[in-house]
Amino acid sequence: MSMEVQPPSRADELLTPAADQRQAVQEVIDRYFFAIDSCNPDLVRRCFANDARYTSDAGLLDMEGRDAIGNRLGKGGRFVHTTHVRASQEIVIDGDIAAADTFAVAYLVEPEAAGGTVHVRGLRYTDRLERGADGWEIVSRHHSTKWQYDQQGCAVMPV
Numbered sequence: 001m002s003m004e005v006q007p008p009s010r011a012d013e014l015l016t017p018a019a020d021q022r023q024a025v026q027e028v029i030d031r032y033f034f035a036i037d038s039c040n041p042d043l044v045r046r047c048f049a050n051d052a053r054y055t056s057d058a059g060l061l062d063m064e065g066r067d068a069i070g071n072r073l074g075k076g077g078r079f080v081h082t083t084h085v086r087a088s089q090e091i092v093i094d095g096d097i098a099a100a101d102t103f104a105v106a107y108l109v110e111p112e113a114a115g116g117t118v119h120v121r122g123l124r125y126t127d128r129l130e131r132g133a134d135g136w137e138i139v140s141r142h143h144s145t146k147w148q149y150d151q152q153g154c155a156v157m158p159v
Helices: 010-014 018-037 041-045 066-073
Strands: 048-056 081-094 097-109 117-132 135-152
Touching (some): 018 097, 018 117, 048 066
Antiparallel strands (some): 081 097, 117 135
16 A cells, blocks of 8 residues: 655645744744845845835844845845854744844955955844744844954955
């Protein structure tokens, strides 16, 4: 007797245990880091709700709406390369609402013409997420820079 394995239905996905929901929230945050580092505005947009709000300590990154967030953060800005690494994190889930507090380190590389400086920043992201029909989305995010040091970069060596 052979048993055919069926993919889970959408209903099964929405009724997963708490650990799976915590992982689903973490995946949204990791997807955001990948989207930023790969300069993918569409993927950045998919991390946020349509009416999401993004704020920062100095107000330089304040914006509202999925499109504004994706258009601004998904293109790399003045940096030619970035790498964001998630460090420590706390996620609290209450039904269809989640709070995530994430510390990360970002490596931000300026163009060689601008000196090739590598900025290394300790960041904190304070997020509120909601689970809807399409899964978890960030509805509000606050971005804080906790520390930074700068290092002169070097030319990329092809391998």
